[in-house]
Amino acid sequence: MVFSSESFLFLFLPVFLLVYYATPERLKSYAILAGSYVFYAWWRVDFLGLLFLTTAFAYVIGQKVSKHRGTSRGRAYLIIGVVGCLGVLGIFKYLNFFIDSFAALAGTDAAGLGIHWRLILPIGISFYVFQALSYLIDVHRGDATADAPFIDFAAFIALFPQLIAGPILRYKDLEDQFRERTHSVEMFSDGFARFIIGLAKKVILADAVAPLADLAFATENPGMALAWAGAAAYMLQLYFDFSGYSDMAIGLGKMMGFNFLENFRFPYISRSITEFWRRWHISLSNWLRDYLYISLGGNRKGPTRTYFNLMTVMVLGGLWHGANWTFVLWGFWHGGLLATERFAGWDRNAKNHWFALPLTLVLVLIGWVMFRAAYVGEAFEIYSGMIGMNGIFGDPTVWHAMTRESLVLTALAVLVCFAEPRIWAAMENARNGTASIGTDGTAVATSTLQAVQTIAVLLIGTATILKLAEQSFSPFLYFQF
Structure with missing residues (x-):
């Protein structure tokens, strides 16, 4: 279920x-x-x-x-x-x-x-x-x-x-x-809103960008445009699918009186791989840190041992995701990046450079290609396309499989991904009873923020149910792990 x-x-x-x-x-x-x-x-x-x-x-x-x-x-x-x-x-x-x-x-x-x-x-x-x-x-x-x-x-x-x-x-x-x-109407309503937002992430965004990712990974010798577009689509699909599930889980927990810890904190605004792992699948990152990395000695036994520990933890973390060499290589990729950042001091200095955000996004995207691939060779087919070995556009008939709705919702997913921190900040203000300052410098009443949030949740929920009714069954990606 x-x-x-x-x-x-x-x-x-x-x-x-x-x-x-x-x-x-x-x-x-x-x-x-x-x-x-x-x-x-x-x-x-x-x-x-x-x-x-x-x-x-x-x-x-x-x-x-x-x-x-x-x-x-x-x-x-x-x-x-x-x-x-x-x-x-x-x-x-x-x-x-x-x-x-x-x-x-x-x-x-x-x-x-x-x-x-x-x-x-x-x-x-x-x-x-x-x-x-x-x-x-x-x-x-x-x-x-x-x-x-x-x-x-x-x-x-x-x-x-x-x-x-x-x-x-x-x-x-x-x-x-x-x-x-504690069980309260306020906690239940907060949980319900969180559940609806997570459901919308899955049904409206993740499932909408999935066809572009599936098309790229199913195409032999994809062109540069399709390879990059498909990899980016999967990057968005995985985030909205998994963070959507986490939002629903947290919301359901609140509806039952539980407060679960957050599992995602806007990972695609990270400016280093180190920061990315503080924002992505936080419960797994913390688990690996507290029960594996620290048990191996953490950073207490010198730089060389620290780099080894980082690599070991990420490879085992990759293998945790599935029994496939693609996950092992994905773990090596992130372990090597974490060790390199620690060696170069980039984990502390990345925030001072304007190119840190796009660089991190590209490095994460390259890793997601291996993560998504059914086998190692498939990943390298995408990599070949990304560096232009199959031309810019490849077979033009492939693009005919894409619908206008899917492309529009993919663009919406990109927008939501980078606007999400502001959206959550506004919701937090409404929840905590904090007034917000409008663009013209005037204060926006908390009651107004709460009313807007309630209406938005109802509209999003209605649109999600309608969308759900017209689409076929689509399991969550992390069910396979």
């Missing part, structure tokens, strides 16, 4: 919210867990068992780690927990990849090795395994307690707003909220 489907919008969500708010406060975790399991089982009920077993395993091991914290036995239990969680992720996400890679080295395929089966990738496994891992490590470090009832922990792991594609939550950030949280 996806957030942008009629079954979720008009069946699951209304029923869940009615049940949730009718449930007594002390039993709301049961409502969350039941609703989340129904949501997950809508995809495949058989993989619900894996989710439950991973949850139970992490909970039991967490109890042991807490009981023996600071001792060799506590560390042993932590190792068991980490190995167990990573084992689940490794088997289901990477076993096919390792078999295929080994077969390729042997000059054959999986069938040639006598292997005629393929493991199905359980949806959301990368996210709920990372949440279980962070819980175990936080309990070991003393940053989280292990005294919560199992029902609260299970509801945390399965919390449906973020279960499939994040943000990656940490139990220590929601521990107190599971014990006690």
Whole structure:
């Protein structure tokens, strides 16, 4: 089930919210867990068992780690927990990849090795395994307690707003909220508005620019114009698709009384790759920093070790996204850029140069080509087109597949991408009761800002529902990770 489907919008969500708010406060975790399991089982009920077993395993091991914290036995239990969680992720996400890679080295395929089966990738496994891992490590470090009832922990792991594609939550950030949280009309309305904005990002913008990206990556020997346009379209599609999902998850959380941390902060206004990773998929960036980079020594063991740690973290971060050499190379690209910026001091000085923003956008775009490609060779077909090896326009008949609506909405996506910081600032002013100054120097009343925001959300929501009704099913890109 996806957030942008009629079954979720008009069946699951209304029923869940009615049940949730009718449930007594002390039993709301049961409502969350039941609703989340129904949501997950809508995809495949058989993989619900894996989710439950991973949850139970992490909970039991967490109890042991807490009981023996600071001792060799506590560390042993932590190792068991980490190995167990990573084992689940490794088997289901990477076993096919390792078999295929080994077969390729042997000059054959999986069938040639006598292997005629393929493991199905359980949806959301990368996210709920990372949440279980962070819980175990936080309990070991003393940053989280292990005294919560199992029902609260299970509801945390399965919390449906973020279960499939994040943000990656940490139990220590929601521990107190599971014990006690606020439900109010104001919080619910803020969450509803955030959900509608995220839905619009997905349905109106991400899905509108997708055809141009798909066209470029499906075209053999694309010309320079199509290669650059397709890469830029994917750059926009991925941002609006994933940030839209995160907005919807945060909005749904607010509707249930939770405050999730932000997952995106206008990444395409970054002036360095270092800044980009402070703004893009923040929950993953922070997870990799706190549980991997720091554990490897961070920047405490000299420059050479720092560069190695940056490269290692980004390569593993790339591999986290999927079992494909394209993600490994994408990780090397960003790890090398981060290490280069640290070596040159560009991570601190980039903001002083006017060309830092366009340079960062181009470097990120080059990386997204490899990220999007189905295989390495496909990425280099796009790169060849980008440097003009296939001419400027390539086959002119290819462009006939594009509609005027798609091109207009692509231009709108570019506009929204760079206007978004101002839009969010205005919404924040309205939410916090802060007056805004108009272009003529006059103050704009908070009530006026709130009224404008309400009308805008209703109009955007109406346009999104109408658009949703006329288009075919389109899953979120991060479901594959």
